[in-house]
Amino acid sequence: MIIIDRKDGENIDRMLRRYKRKHRDVKLRRELRDRKQFEKPSDVRRKEVLKAIYRDEKIKNEEL
Template sequence: MLKTIVKEGESIERALKRFKRKYKKTKVLQELRERQQYTKPSEERRQTKQKAAYKEKYLRSLEE
């Protein structure tokens, strides 16, 4: 369970922003989304290769 202590003189908005940042770093939401649907390991590998190829193509287009 995440705890965020509001410091003296700190606004609630700032404390909420810190809490949201901590929550995002725990990757809870990402894990929930991944567990909604099973993907085979071979599919995952194929997707990572496709993403890497796309990223490389994009970076090369920026250099030119």
């Protein structure tokens, strides 16, 4: 749970902006979206491997 304490003389808009930033940094939305649907562990692993391969190829192409 994300808790935002109001600072002295802080505007509501500023507080809302801090809340949104914290929410984005915690990646709560991504976690909730991932939990909506069950994903097999093999599929999760395959996605991780494909992502790593993509990163490696991208780095290799930048070095050339």
